[in-house]
Amino acid sequence: MDNLSRVVVADDHQVIRMGIEATLDDMPFVERVGSVADSTQLITLLNARPCDILITDYAMPGGQYGDGLELIAFIRRHYPDLRIVVLTGIEKLALIRSLMVYGVNAILSKTDDMSHLRAAVQATRIGRRYHSPSIASTLRALPPAGNYPRLSQRESEVIALYVGGASISAIADKMKRSKQTISTQKVNAMRKLGIDNDADLFKYAIELGLTQKKPLGE
Secondary structure (H helix, E strand, O other), X not given: OOOOEEEEEEOOOHHXXXXXXXXXXXXXXXXXXXXXXXXXXXXXXXXXXXXXXXXXXXXXXXXXXXXXXXXXXXXXXXOOOOEEEEEEOOOOHHHHHHHHHOOOOEEEEOOOOOOHHHHHHHHHHOXXXXXXXXXXXXXXXXXOHHHOXXXXXXXXXXXXXXXXXXXXXXXXXXXXXXXXXXXXXXXXXXXXXXXXXXXHHHHHHHHHOOOOOOOOOO
């Protein structure tokens, strides 16, 4: 990454977007290339403008590409070099662990001061992870982050689609892969997430609000 980092902001609340923009505009090593309110606008912008870092709200409903882990999985697949900073009002351990496994670079709690955004962007620029104080406190219940293998782009999208209501057959059709390949990717992703069976996978999905968002047909 060169000296100037190109950053895009995604949040469905205008006041929060303005606060993020004000913070970024005071950072001399950042070029803000755009701000959007949903995932449809985000993907349109990413297709049109080169970008190094995405700062996004976790819950951002209404767009064509969903939000939360569904959107992050899509971005990881289609823009693998994009670094991601997530802002969230959810401090559940399952969510934080999932964001780490999905390869999110920085996680900020909305209960923490916005000043942590500057530190998060600085860390993300040089390839380091950053967690705001509330997130770091929750993470103390986890083993060291290095013990968590990262999901591949395909694995993350398979899990996001599956817990969203899509069958293995529907996912295979969408991704133009065999059912065996999709099944293997699902199993591998569950192992990385520390989940042993579908019942626990759907408990995990319910806790994160992922189930039955955009089911695919058979």
